[in-house]
Amino acid sequence: MARLVSSLGSFCQLNAFGCLALCYLLLIFLGGVVFMAVEKPLEKELRAEVEELRRSFLQENPCIQESRLRELLGKALAAHSSDVAVLNADAEEKRYDFTSSLYFVIVTLTTIGSDSYTPKSDEAKLFCIFYCTVGIPLTLFLLTLLSSLLLRVITHAPVHVLHYYWGLSHTRAALVHISLLLPLVLSLLFLLPALLVCAVESDWSYLDALFFCFVILSTVGQGGNSLGRSWSPKAKETLELLTTCYLLVGLVVIITLKDTVLQVPQFCAVMRLFSGPQYSELEGIHLNELALSEDNPEDDPQYCQSICTISSTPLELQSPCSDLHSGRTLSLETY
Amino acid sequence: MARLVSSLGSFCQLNAFGCLALCYLLLIFLGGVVFMAVEKPLEKELRAEVEELRRSFLQENPCIQESRLRELLGKALAAHSSDVAVLNADAEEKRYDFTSSLYFVIVTLTTIGSDSYTPKSDEAKLFCIFYCTVGIPLTLFLLTLLSSLLLRVITHAPVHVLHYYWGLSHTRAALVHISLLLPLVLSLLFLLPALLVCAVESDWSYLDALFFCFVILSTVGQGGNSLGRSWSPKAKETLELLTTCYLLVGLVVIITLKDTVLQVPQFCAVMRLFSGPQYSELEGIHLNELALSEDNPEDDPQYCQSICTISSTPLELQSPCSDLHSGRTLSLETY
Numbered sequence: 328m329a330r331l332v333s334s335l336g337s338f339c340q341l342n343a344f345g346c347l348a349l350c351y352l353l354l355i356f357l358g359g360v361v362f363m364a365v366e367k368p369l370e371k372e373l374r375a376e377v378e379e380l381r382r383s384f385l386q387e388n389p390c391i392q393e394s395r396l397r398e399l400l401g402k403a404l405a406a407h408s409s410d411v412a413v414l415n416a417d418a419e420e421k422r423y424d425f426t427s428s429l430y431f432v433i434v435t436l437t438t439i440g441s442d443s444y445t446p447k448s449d450e451a452k453l454f455c456i457f458y459c460t461v462g463i464p465l466t467l468f469l470l471t472l473l474s475s476l477l478l479r480v481i482t483h484a485p486v487h488v489l490h491y492y493w494g495l496s497h498t499r500a501a502l503v504h505i506s507l508l509l510p511l512v513l514s515l516l517f518l519l520p521a522l523l524v525c526a527v528e529s530d531w532s533y534l535d536a537l538f539f540c541f542v543i544l545s546t547v548g549q550g551g552n553s554l555g556r557s558w559s560p561k562a563k564e565t566l567e568l569l570t571t572c573y574l575l576v577g578l579v580v581i582i583t584l585k586d587t588v589l590q591v592p593q594f595c596a597v598m599r600l601f602s603g604p605q606y607s608e609l610e611g612i613h614l615n616e617l618a619l620s621e622d623n624p625e626d627d628p629q630y631c632q633s634i635c636t637i638s639s640t641p642l643e644l645q646s647p648c649s650d651l652h653s654g655r656t657l658s659l660e661t662y
Numbered sequence: 663m664a665r666l667v668s669s670l671g672s673f674c675q676l677n678a679f680g681c682l683a684l685c686y687l688l689l690i691f692l693g694g695v696v697f698m699a700v701e702k703p704l705e706k707e708l709r710a711e712v713e714e715l716r717r718s719f720l721q722e723n724p725c726i727q728e729s730r731l732r733e734l735l736g737k738a739l740a741a742h743s744s745d746v747a748v749l750n751a752d753a754e755e756k757r758y759d760f761t762s763s764l765y766f767v768i769v770t771l772t773t774i775g776s777d778s779y780t781p782k783s784d785e786a787k788l789f790c791i792f793y794c795t796v797g798i799p800l801t802l803f804l805l806t807l808l809s810s811l812l813l814r815v816i817t818h819a820p821v822h823v824l825h826y827y828w829g830l831s832h833t834r835a836a837l838v839h840i841s842l843l844l845p846l847v848l849s850l851l852f853l854l855p856a857l858l859v860c861a862v863e864s865d866w867s868y869l870d871a872l873f874f875c876f877v878i879l880s881t882v883g884q885g886g887n888s889l890g891r892s893w894s895p896k897a898k899e900t901l902e903l904l905t906t907c908y909l910l911v912g913l914v915v916i917i918t919l920k921d922t923v924l925q926v927p928q929f930c931a932v933m934r935l936f937s938g939p940q941y942s943e944l945e946g947i948h949l950n951e952l953a954l955s956e957d958n959p960e961d962d963p964q965y966c967q968s969i970c971t972i973s974s975t976p977l978e979l980q981s982p983c984s985d986l987h988s989g990r991t992l993s994l995e996t997y
Contacts, residue, residue, distance in 0.1 A: 347800075347804070348804065351801075354800070355764065355767055355768065355771075358764075359763040359764040359767050360763070361789055361793075362763040362766055362786060363759065363760055363763040365781070365786040365789070366782060366786055369782050370782075376737065377737055380738075381734065387730070388723065389725075390724075390725040391723050391726065395719060395722070395723070399715055399735075400735070402711065402712055403735055406708050406709065406712045428695070428698040429694040431697055432694050432697065433690065435882055438773065438881045438882050438883075440877065440881075441883070445877075447701060447705075448700055448701065449867070451701055452870070453869065454696055455873070456872070456873065456876050458693055458696075461689070463882075464920075465686055465689070469682070472679065472936075472937055534787055534788065535787070537791070538781075538791065541790075541791050542775065545773060545794055545798060546881070547775040547798075548773075548774070548775020548883045585799075
């Protein structure tokens, strides 16, 4: 029986990466199928509507040359892609004022991207390439540094309290902490801002607002829905500034949450299980680490305020590399 | 003199983070100013053009009611935002076929995002939120695992060769390696694909193509320029598949490059310098680490095929956390 468990264990270790890769391919395939099924009818409807409107327009106005209408439509569409207000082009709407440019800069540096604020001139494109090459890594670096400060407050301190005053082991303290922190922070980060967005954009449903918050903070991109399209330029500026603040604060919180999750030993063990045979050999995965028990006091890490370091190297040579992208200020040390 | 250098050193350590943050704010400000200056005239021009066209259209066709034209334009613009072919709505163009859906899925999971392929129905939005919550971390994890395999081939092996056969110290070997690798890989990743894109889209300039490659691989987003807008559906499908492959391979290479850069000791020292006083205290930054000399043999790390680990913890407890987001399979060990 023990041999069976052991051979099953080594089978899992060897094949976990392959299984994960396979699951991922299935996930992609499933995603493709679902989006195709759900969106196709809607698209068909929209196209039929446009076509119908164009036909009836041409019938009602027989004096119009179809080629001339196409020209107007083409130009209007091109301008609309650039977020130029076509329907009231005579209105005094400013696009590249300073607040909007600032918004564009932040949206670009955080890799969200925006179709409406994309550079059109050659100079702007060239500048954008150089600017992003410097700015994107710098943004990530600064956000990570800020998140490491936040990590002290929202992760290390509570886990410390749970450990010393509640008498929980560190593993259990980390688990209790994350199971309380995750729902709380995610509601503050998504559900509450979505309510505010709903209040601001009266014709958006709550789901629309939630989706907007989600695509902003996941840096996927706005999907054509920008806040305040129908607003006055002044109010739109304020909205853009607020969105920028929300975005930056949200990203710092999300990086901190990621690091909090990565400090739960069970989660680490799962990650390692999937990291492929070349790691398993070196790391010696123990499947019993995955259990939520505290049977292995030697596996129970102690949280402390030191830096994540690399093997036996002196402290000053190691930490920044491992620290840079995980922003960890926590080291796992055995008792 | 020595005291001056030492006090200057500690001043730098204490204020480096503040200086960096200040520089970043200046960078943001500069970006905002430049984009405003460069793009504003272009926008004005485009709007004047549309307005002029609309006026002359209404004059030439006096039979048209302006309100009716607005209705048609509004509908056409809404449809265009959804990437529905307005100008030839009767053509048999498919949008949510399987390849396009697959493309949408990959573009979303890699957080590039696309305005034209955004979910419109409520079901699709809800599905998208759940799908991304699982899919985005999984994508990053898998790309990082793949990049760690690539890191062995394009970083560890060459540095090993430079060290053992050319007799270079590891610090110098890492520097020589990266100064050869970076320009080579960046040209293969951007300059060459841009040539291909240019060949495919005859009305794009080389800069347009380069910008397209850049915004794809930096996951900023396409900025409204998708490949093959005027192509046949079949050719467009192939283009989307090719872009997906380019994207995934490119991201793995970029993560690998990032990890290669992070393994150069001088670069690590610079990162650490900026990571703020709370780190400096713990890590003890030595400014002489920044020098490109080899005066400190004890600071010269040895590259080897082991895993980045955390302080004194047993190997099996540590590595996945630090390893997950940097994908490092390389440990820095002193001689």
